[in-house]
Ligand code: KIV
């Protein structure tokens with residue numbers, strides 16, 4: 302069977318999403334999970350964009366053995382040299398170089414003539430060739446490029462040694478049939494097209510990134526899809542990895558393609574990425590949303606109980622979902638907890654992290670009788686478990702709200718070694734609690750997003766809160782989980798403050814780069 306290459310760009314294009322920037326350690330954790338997921342290529346970052354991203358690409362290249370590790374580079378010697386240097390420790394590396402080819406981008410952004418772009422693309426691939434034979438070239442805004450010019454550029458870069466040709470729909474403008482035909486036409490018109498693997502890279506501005514990518518595969522003959530976990534990415538995001546993989550697997554009859562991904566690792570990957578970035582997955586998201594396999598209507602439930610294929614086209618367990626079962630309780634010991642964590646495929650880096658998670662578990666079990674798999678997963682999204690700089694920490698919270706009265710909250714939190722007590726009124730108990738914290742911290746941060754999500758079903762569920770703050774050009778997401786959503790909100794707010802004030806570099810390639 303023909304094989305479809307899965308190229309994951311969560312750590313590069315996904316990370317460009319405002320607020321999704323990660324530390325080097327977080328990137329490495331995700332890269333290890335992507336390797337467990339058995340993606341073919343991991344785009345680890347953009348080495349030339351910052352020293353931090355260079356180091357992240359380098360540590361991923363030195364660690365990952367079973368997936369190809371790739372760095373993005375603009376089409377110039379400096380960027381390509383930095384990418385090659387960062388990837389030097391890998392036996393299985395790829396350099397991905399790009400330059401814009403659409404009339405709009407060439408004229409307004411690059412201020413270059415088409416001939417200059419043609420020459421730069423060619424020379425860049427020639428230069429990169431000395432570092433590796435595994436070379437990808439992307440004409441940025443390729444879908445809006447003039448086909449005759451694009452054919453000339455692509456023919457030339459293949460002659461220079463590009464082995465993968467990726468056609469980005471950079472602004473998410475494509476529609477499936479036209480995008481598929483665009484790729485087919487390029488492949489038909491370019492004489493040496495068969496010397497390269499063709500790849501699709503779609504953005505989701507019109508909600509069609511997955512459909513466009515699949516049309517690029519089916520109609521255009523592409524054999525690589527560029528995608529991200531949970532569809533993470535700037536604006537409306539990138540093509541979602543889990544949707545592409547499950548579409549190709551579930552409709553093998555139609556696509557006739559093999560993918561190497563271990564689908565049972567999809568949920569752990571989804572949880573890890575949403576926990577680290579604070580980008581919560583919408584409940585009705587295909588494959589990884591909390592409702593993706595939940596049958597609420599009586600007719601559906603009845604059908605599924607009689608024969609699951611009546612309403613289910615995929616099995617939840619095949620993508621790493623575990624039944625909502627009570628796995629542990631107050632009396633469970635450390636070993637039982639550790640075994641469950643391992644069974645859930647949650648990557649744990651150190652004993653210290655396991656110990657911190659176990660302490661949180663005990664604390665939760667004191668307050669919540671039934672602990673579900675999702676609660677355990679949330680413990681690891683709760684950032685006080687993962688090793689990072691925890692400067693602000695919730696100690697206690699009490700709040701009073703009564704019909705007709707203005708809510709009031711008292712919050713005690715630590716700032717380093719010091720404990721601070723703060724209180725405030727607010728429109729509601731959450732508002733009062735966050736205002737109380739802010740009255741002491743005085744961060745002046747702008748609240749860009751506040752959202753609450755129930756981790757499991759029922760009113761006993763923990764609430765998982767995401768808070769996104771912006772301050773002095775920096776954006777940070779914080780996540781907090783607790784059966785009490787006011788406490789979860791305070792934890793999320795403090796977690797976002799920790800990131801805003803942290804010295805640990807958060808990498809967000811491209812923000813400071815000129816073309
Ligand atoms: O969307 C895009 O054009 C890109 C390229 C750099 C591949 O991400």
Ligand code: ZN
Pocket residue numbers: 314469471502504
């Ligand atoms: Zn992109």
